[in-house]
Amino acid sequence: MWTKAKYQAIRIATKFDNIHLELASLGFMEFIWRTRIHVLFWKDLDGVFFEIWKLVIKDQVCFKKALKEVYDLGKFPSQELFMKAELDGKFRMEKQFLRCTVGITKEVPEYRARELIAQQIKDKLVLSHGYEQYAGKKLKIAEYIGLIHRTST
Template structure:
């Protein structure tokens, strides 16, 4: 199921609400009355084409205005900003936490230039400023920041190429966390019946459609992919973490009068079962690896950007919707994703 396909069926939030109500209350009767389930190919194509007109991503490669090269003065100013970020990060590794203002007083522009803008210290970090993205005038500093360790992520190359904006990443985190809070039934749902599993996942699908409609500054490909990664994450937790934890927890109950010495956990028989299960789960998550999603990527990148002074911290408690009026990069370009 493609999140992008269904976004064309959304007339505000009313359609999504009707679908969720139908699934929750009268699924067999309700689904027959829902638009999208009985479309022919012509109608489906029409709706997909309509959605593509609202597609939002990086501009095409041949859009010169969007990918205008950075000027010499812009490049120098950018290098000065990045140098201070590198110094701040380097000092944080040594336990020093100085403000951007303090660092600017300590390291004047001439010193930063003489030291090669301290590019050499980047190799010690989990992040770097991508030199390719530093060539373009209209990108945000945040878009130029990239995370290392591509093998830790489900699709690092895809994340990096989409080059999301600061507001876009904050919206993506909002999308994922709100979807998680709205779909707790999926996390707790276990059934051998395929039809029941599909019905629950359909509910998740339309929650995703509804929430994605609020995220007008997040690049569309990331939202499409986010729905699939969210389902993968929930399934992984249930099949790998929960099943393994249940197995080791059952073993613990069998030997509860002894100390449970294994590479999983060390729990004695006096620990309450709820607490024992939580300890087993914590241990299982440590030795069973899980690839990281774009949610993990965006969360980590936002955290790093704030800590090194690249961006101002987000105002806590401020909703995504209240900041949607702000223009994102290039005023909301809706062209296809570039291959940068």
């Protein structure tokens, strides 16, 4: 299945001008690795932080106790390893939590708090930028200095 997806992605990408086989292959591999990293580190983190935020902000519970309650719920299996490591004192999740919930007070509606937490995770924690950001930056520079002109679509 993986090989078939790779070949299809490369076949589609190489139909565009200036995209060579090696470039298309590297872009696909980067996509796969970025997806794996996302699942390993970031999947459901917004849900974990949101549940902790509700307990800390609304119920005035300390971070460790809130984390223990969220861990015991078992709702976020993709984050259980990190939560357990934090509870055992082997990981520092609290600093990440504070960075992602700063300024989100109890007056903020819950649906909005979850959105803000997810956005903060994306902005402050997910640091790896891939080929698409690099290429987009280079295209903006080329457009700015007049090497290419933006085409309307």
